[in-house]
Amino acid sequence: MMKILTKNFGVPDSHLLKVARANGAYSSLGKLFAMKPEDAVQEVKKSGLRGRGGAGFPTGTKWGFVPKGTGKPVYLVVNADESEPGTFKDRAIIEKDPHLLIEGILIASHAIGADTVYVYFRGEYYRQWERFLSALKEAKEARIVGERPFIHAHRGAGAYICGEETALLNSIEGYRGVPRIRPPFPAVSGLFGCPTIINNVETLASLPYIIREGGEAYAKIGTEKSRGTKLISVCGHVNRPGVYEIELGMSIARFLAEHAGGTPEERALKAVVPGGSSVPVMTAAEALGGCLSYEGCEKAGSMLGSGGMIVMDESACMVRCLADIAKFYHHESCGQCTPCREGCGWIKKICERLEAGEGREGDLELMLAVADNMQGKTICVFADALAMPVKSFVTKFKDEFEEHIRFGRCPR
Amino acid sequence: MEFSFTKEQKERAEEILKRYPVKRAALLPLLWLVQEKDGYVSDDAVKFMAGFLDISPADVWGVATFYTMFERKPAGRHHVQVCTNLCCRLKGADWLLRYLKNKLNVEAGATTSDGKFHLSTVECLGSCGTAPMMQIDDDYHEELDAEKVDRIIAGLK
Numbered sequence A: 001m002m003k004i005l006t007k008n009f010g011v012p013d014s015h016l017l018k019v020a021r022a023n024g025a026y027s028s029l030g031k032l033f034a035m036k037p038e039d040a041v042q043e044v045k046k047s048g049l050r051g052r053g054g055a056g057f058p059t060g061t062k063w064g065f066v067p068k069g070t071g072k073p074v075y076l077v078v079n080a081d082e083s084e085p086g087t088f089k090d091r092a093i094i095e096k097d098p099h100l101l102i103e104g105i106l107i108a109s110h111a112i113g114a115d116t117v118y119v120y121f122r123g124e125y126y127r128q129w130e131r132f133l134s135a136l137k138e139a140k141e142a143r144i145v146g147e148r149p150f151i152h153a154h155r156g157a158g159a160y161i162c163g164e165e166t167a168l169l170n171s172i173e174g175y176r177g178v179p180r181i182r183p184p185f186p187a188v189s190g191l192f193g194c195p196t197i198i199n200n201v202e203t204l205a206s207l208p209y210i211i212r213e214g215g216e217a218y219a220k221i222g223t224e225k226s227r228g229t230k231l232i233s234v235c236g237h238v239n240r241p242g243v244y245e246i247e248l249g250m251s252i253a254r255f256l257a258e259h260a261g262g263t264p265e266e267r268a269l270k271a272v273v274p275g276g277s278s279v280p281v282m283t284a285a286e287a288l289g290g291c292l293s294y295e296g297c298e299k300a301g302s303m304l305g306s307g308g309m310i311v312m313d314e315s316a317c318m319v320r321c322l323a324d325i326a327k328f329y330h331h332e333s334c335g336q337c338t339p340c341r342e343g344c345g346w347i348k349k350i351c352e353r354l355e356a357g358e359g360r361e362g363d364l365e366l367m368l369a370v371a372d373n374m375q376g377k378t379i380c381v382f383a384d385a386l387a388m389p390v391k392s393f394v395t396k397f398k399d400e401f402e403e404h405i406r407f408g409r410c411p412r
Numbered sequence B: 001m002e003f004s005f006t007k008e009q010k011e012r013a014e015e016i017l018k019r020y021p022v023k024r025a026a027l028l029p030l031l032w033l034v035q036e037k038d039g040y041v042s043d044d045a046v047k048f049m050a051g052f053l054d055i056s057p058a059d060v061w062g063v064a065t066f067y068t069m070f071e072r073k074p075a076g077r078h079h080v081q082v083c084t085n086l087c088c089r090l091k092g093a094d095w096l097l098r099y100l101k102n103k104l105n106v107e108a109g110a111t112t113s114d115g116k117f118h119l120s121t122v123e124c125l126g127s128c129g130t131a132p133m134m135q136i137d138d139d140y141h142e143e144l145d146a147e148k149v150d151r152i153i154a155g156l157k
């Protein structure tokens, strides 16, 4: 099994510079600094790496959008806001191999010409923030990190929406974390009005391998549309929850059996949410026939998203699950767009009355209509992130929703 | 009571200001300093911060109330936060919340009568694989059962 991101996870004290270096940390830098920035971008383009924050946009292509010669500083912003239910993979990198992240930051900064970097941590990741700071201190003392780029660790303060890249920029600037209207795109006018690249922690942690071994070597791993390896964090009804590195393209059935260790007491699998709470739910049949790749998850009726997998066995109530998801989105909507602000509230209200046995005839149609009004009509895709679960839960588990109305209670 | 930073905090505040090309960007890190000192962000601290950064108190208010981790009033000595999001609920978060309510004799969103604990529920904290979990102050406590909870609570001053 190919280990690119997790190769040091099992090593004791892998977060300390001494240990990390003995295991190859920073060994890509010699080659990197001999490369022209455009060649580093080219190498990443060749690798086929796609952003691991959720959207899956090709990293090298995104870097290529930074305009040249504007006279303005270029910023790199690292997205360590990780707040999507089911997702806890970036946390594992920060805790177990912070030097891998710092190495990735140095590579990206060189490639895009950034001289200032802000690493945005979700406020709750206090210990992870501390760990990053102490790794950074060690790297500075060892003169691996020099005067440039300046690397700053910035702490958020509790708001899921700040993971959305333009909300994150507003948050760093000292404003409420509300998404911005695009265009302009951040690559052209982002942080403080300057060209800015925002990348996820896992995306950056994939870079040292790509520079060291070459983009082509990385592209040989995975499938045609999904190159390389990916972290999958798995939770819910499984025997071995945790963070696992897979070669993209692995079947979900094999992942569940080999890594996640199956469901507790061998209860029947009911549903899988493969990529964080915002992607469509898969039925057991869809999941067992599907693959963990961008195209594989799409074919199986969902999306790979962040790789945060939530597993439900037959003991789960799908109405309750959707109610929990709706509660989250209602709590976290920034409230700028009416379809999102009102829609999240309506969905939550209807789910809760169904679960309480007070569902009404027509509620399911109403939920689908509300979801329709949310999707594709707002400043950011947060509204879609609830609309997609709603549509998939209600249509794929229609019987369960109807039973709640018919019986006037939760049958579970 | 008027708010001011301690001498040591003043130095840290100066250092924080240097990290950003515009003063206002220091607002979140500085509010963290405020909360570190007082445990919450008071009206006086809002006024102080507005003067410190040359912005209006309404601007500071807007930000301080947007982010859920900034407390607006004094909370208990220890803030106990239970994740009740989907993944934790699949693994017993309801039990954990009930257990803590009974044990501390307090409702979610309230402070114990001795002021020692403030209990609240939160959304996903990135511990879904080690549920059920709670955060107390800056620390995560994961894979909880009754015995572990008892031990952790007993260990707090």
Ligand SMILES: Cc1cc2nc3c(=O)[nH]c(=O)nc-3n(C[C@H](O)[C@H](O)[C@H](O)COP(=O)(O)O)c2cc1C
Pocket: A050, A051, A052, A053, A054, A055, A056, A057, A059, A079, A080, A081, A082, A083, A084, A160, A161, A162, A163, A164, A165, A166, A198, A199, A200, A201, A203, A204, A380, A381, A382, A385
């Ligand atoms: C509501 C919302 C929340 C998001 N949360 C995160 C997050 O916590 N972490 C993250 O890396 N990306 C998150 N994203 C995606 C970012 O907007 C952005 O696409 C990503 O950080 C880009 O990095 P990448 O290209 O390396 O994936 C979120 C997007 C949305 C719409």
Ligand code: SF4
Pocket: A161, A178, A179, A332, A333, A334, A335, A336, A337, A338, A340, A341, A378, A379, A380, A381, A382, A383
């Ligand atoms: S879609 Fe929702 S979260 Fe996104 S900007 Fe609009 S209101 Fe805010």
Ligand code: FES
Pocket: A085, A086, B083, B084, B085, B086, B087, B088, B089, B123, B124, B125, B126, B127, B128, B131, B133
């Ligand atoms: S759902 Fe509780 S930590 Fe993620």
